[in-house]
Amino acid sequence: MISLAKEGALWVVSLNRPEKANSLTAAMLEELCEIVESAGEARVLVLTGEGKVFSAGADLDEARAGLATSPLWERLSGSLAGFQGLSIAALNGTLAGGAMGMALACDMRLAVPSAKFFYPVMKLGFLPQPSDPARMSALIGPARTKLVLMGGQKIVAEEALAFGLVDRIVEPGALMEHTREIAADVLAAKPEIISGIKRMI
Template identity: 30%
Template sequence: MTDVLVDRRDGVLRITINRPDRLNALDTAMVNDISDALANAEGVRVAVITGEGRAFSSGAAMAKDTVNPGILEAIDRLIHTITDAPFPVVAAVNGIAAGVGCSIVVACDVSIAKTSGYVLQAFVNIGLMPDGAATELLAASIGRTRAMRLLLSGEKLPAELAVEWGLLTQTVADEDFDAAVEQTVARFAAGPTVAYARTKEAVNAASLPTLGATLDREAAGQTELAGTADHEEGKAAFIEKRAANFTGR
């Protein structure tokens, strides 16, 4: 089974994260596949990223036997590829968007979510800090106070409240989701592509001025935190489905 499905036709690039049995958890190869599809998109006028099944993405794959060498570099590349793409990138949020899955959604230009979905930044629950430029993307989208609340609490934010806060663009009833996504895609595919590109470039330059430095800072922090006792405990607790006992070490 292909973990990332790519379809190009009529100026529309459709990317589907296709690991539904693991809630579309991402490994390094999958993240790079998404970047490759967006980077090699000649003739594309709009791109859509979505997930198969009941999740957009639960974030980076994590299990006792999971090793993701190069994942931070791959994530950094993907965030840059989304924000630099010279066409609108739409996140079709079909369910949970957690961890770097949430970062991917917020990096996109437009996000449409099912009302049953939610976003989650749960790094703190496993003794880590956010990656995928979440520390800048969230603050730019919803302000410092709300960003701190989500990043430090690790709480779920229902899709409707995420729209109210400004983290997502639009939420629709689950049964109307596919039609709403296609309506948005059709509008962008028929729109002024060059004007979209210049507008996107200007908005991102104004609102994400330190994106590269943010990604570097997060990568350094994640690398440091990955060696702490709190992360080992948090990861073990997550896998064993129990409360973590953090010691500040």
């Protein structure tokens, strides 16, 4: 349910459970963690999904059984935040719930025009993952973060771009091509230059 394509130093990780809106199970989260933690030889790490939804968040059955509060979510976002290369969330569709954390931890987010963004933890009776509110607030500000996390608002792609939640809107057929275009200079650079620029930013 997780696909990994290695194109030299470009690693493309795809959520591949489109029949369930790429909802995430504990096994999928564990595999994602292991991939990111082993990605030291990659210079660019891309997260994307199959189908028309990036991820609906936690698999509902597993969420009820405890996945909603699993430390795996935080382990994954922490690993992504610590990645020394460039991480890109190429959002092929809607991003919801706990899956927001992995996108927030990436260096940049590209989204298709049909994408929507929501994180209905308050309605479901859970706290968000520990680092997610701070990362979201750093991107879009405290009030807009409360709009999403407390107001339960569903944000469309154009609004997400205006807020700063995503960095660019790209047509579906051009999403991976544009991602590779952004990656090109990083793939050609020395690792110490890549990590050095990230530290300076």
